[in-house]
Amino acid sequence: MTVSSYTERPIANTGAKADETDALSVPWSRPRPKRGRVSARVVSAVTILAVLAAWALSARLQLVSPVFLPSPAAVWIKFIAVVRDGFVDATLVQHIVASLGRVFAALVAAVIVGVPVGLAIGTSVIGRGIFDPLLEFLRPIPPLAYLPLVIIWFGIGEPSKILVIAIAMLAPVALSTASGVRGVSQERVNAARSLGATRAQVIRHVILPSALPSILTGLRIALGAGWSTLVAAELVAATRGLGFMIQSAAQFLVTDVVVMGILVIAAIAFVLEFIIRRLERALVPWAGRE
Amino acid sequence: MTHLVLDKVSVHYDGQPAVERVSIDVAKHDFVVLVGRSGCGKTSLLNVAAGLVEPVRGSATIGGRPITAPGSDRAVVFQNDALFPWLTARENVAFALRLRGALPAERTRRADELLRLVKLDGAGDKHIWELSGGMRQRVGLARALAAEPQFLLLDEPLGALDALTRERMQTTLLDLWTASHVGVLMVTHGIEEALVLATRIVVLAPGPGRVVRTFETGFSRRYAAGEPIRAIKADPAFAASRGELTDAIFEGEAA
Known part of the structure; x- marks a missing residue:
């Protein structure tokens, strides 16, 4: 085998030479093959494996008490147990459904309010004057800061939880919509008007579809923001939900459930991101190709 | 008139x-x-x-x-076609009809008629980004004509x-x-x-x-009357007009 590959060497050499001349005469003809380079994906995979290994090793060597750091195996066993038997009166699926239900209810609310607000900011000076300062005020406040006020105003029921998440989602939805609206080409709007479109028709048939890629980006950011607000929203008087599950577990120092809950939250965030990116490709195939 | x-x-x-x-x-x-x-x-x-x-x-x-x-x-066609990339070529042409509330069947019929007129029959289902610059401009013209300006x-x-x-x-x-x-x-x-x-x-x-x-x-009336465009451009009168027009455009500028 080795011998035969050696005999082929002259041919391979000519090939390499031809390649070089090609590259000199028409440098754009062919991208040079990237040899000896590693992709970021491989590095990421190795990093993740290294972290897992470090975790498993320190648990195995009992560097830290299992109360603080349960082993990966213990977390996995707990995961199976909670899937099957549940934790604090609900199975893992029920916790997940409760949390996803809240986040999506909040997303619907944030879209119903945020998209029109973004349209108002993007299309009218008065709209911008009214909503811009309000959003800029709301945006940097952490959910835990306004949670008490929301509870004072709306009680400890489900609406409060959804509202806390929706508030966190509102700014990304509205601001992305506004930036999409402001980016609509004036020629496109003028063309529609000269074809007889009224102001309302321009918004419905030109501005909204033009801004759709940006709106979807806003939804993606909002879902991330809303999902990360989950634990705060489920702090008070929840009986189900991933955030509630983690907090209950923390109170009894059931650390393996805490770690498992964190990993489940991360995994779901990853899946949501993936789904939305797929949705973007399906709904706005023209983005970046105009 | x-x-x-x-x-x-x-x-x-x-x-x-x-x-x-x-x-x-x-x-x-x-x-x-x-x-x-x-x-x-x-x-x-x-x-x-x-x-x-x-x-x-x-x-x-x-x-x-x-x-x-x-x-x-007064339908306008711009240099950059200003077409709507979320619509197909046919839907772009039918845009003005949709604004007026024409029924889908009527929109399709009229749009296909106009696409044929601009020699794009068969391209109706294509997306805008699949069309060449010239084809896009034809869609733009058909779209403008659909408004019956x-x-x-x-x-x-x-x-x-x-x-x-x-x-x-x-x-x-x-x-x-x-x-x-x-x-x-x-x-x-x-x-x-x-x-x-x-x-x-x-x-x-x-x-x-x-x-x-x-x-x-x-010259355009001659084309409309059936004279081939090459013959018109080869006419010495065309060259003469061309010189005259060029002079007019640069009139008042230092030669």
């Missing part, structure tokens, strides 16, 4: 005069072409006719009624195309003009293009924009 009339129109941007007292009269069946160096206000005048820019002095009227806003009686306003519609496509599009434009009985007001940089297409050429000079000369030309 309906006329599109700009009467002693002046346009200022931020107080700076861009166009001073320009008058242009486009009758239906006219093909009026505005030519001139950069900054002579060609596009400003077109935008006044479209209702996108308001003149500071003078009046713009269509059929005697003042132009105050864009309207489907009395006048077409063309802002350098062939400006972004390569030379060969451009030449072919010129005859397409003439075919459309004769088939659809619309008046055309067009802006271009191309001297030969102006001669091929126009029934009248208005030469503008910059600083601020004003009319320096108006030519009545007959």
